[in-house]
């Protein structure tokens with residue numbers, strides 16, 4: 576069980592587009608191809624879900640040494656992608672370790688700067704590429720009453736605060752680490768898939784009015800009215816990461832997903 580009341584899971588952020596553009600180099604006025612990967616969270620949901628434009632999907636995982644996700648969590652994530660997306664030419668995952676950048680905490684701007692240095696691949700004609708960073712220090716947005724475990728901050732980018740996950744897992748009365756990792760990774764990726772009402776249109780009324788862009792079904796992966804630790808703890812108490820409920824799956828299917 577997580578310490579009651581200290582856990583705000585996860586969030587998404589609309590990382591300012593104007594800022595994105597200012598860090599996007601251009602070549603004689605021609606937009607840099609990476610611009611396609613510097614858009615708002617959820618705006619590429621159809622590209623990731625369907626095979627209309629991109630027939631393969633690549634997940635580029637970069638982690639600070641010592642903060643690698645468990646193989647179980649990576650496998651669970653890959654299974655989730657296969658269950659929900661149409662990618663006839665395959666789904667691939669790469670893991671790369673980097674030295675610690677030396678931060679004691681990370682703002683989204685810090686993460687974005689690291690992405691510009693360490694991200695190796697962007698979309699090609701037929702492949703959509705996702706970049707995930709596993710951080711060795713907490714989010715700068717943590718407070719005494721809540722910590723952030725992950726943030727989706729662009730259409731193809733999200734961060735997992737692995738050091739925080741490690742602190743909150745695998746001790747007596749704490750959740751299993753790979754289950755907590757799986758939950759946060761899939762939840763953040765769910766935002767990239769446009770959930771909930773974040774690029775994949777609602778097929779039924781299930782957006783949580785008090786927690787926009789989240790699902791109001793309390794057993795759903797995209798439910799994070801779980802702004803307290805007890806909520807998350809309840810969701811994973813069975814030893815498995817929560818699944819998407821039928822309404823979220825219907826939204827994905829209506830936007831080109833499985």
Ligand SMILES: [Zn+2]
Pocket residue numbers: 585586587762766789799
């Ligand atoms: Zn969220």
Ligand SMILES: [Zn+2]
Pocket residue numbers: 781790791792795796797798819820821822823
């Ligand atoms: Zn849902």
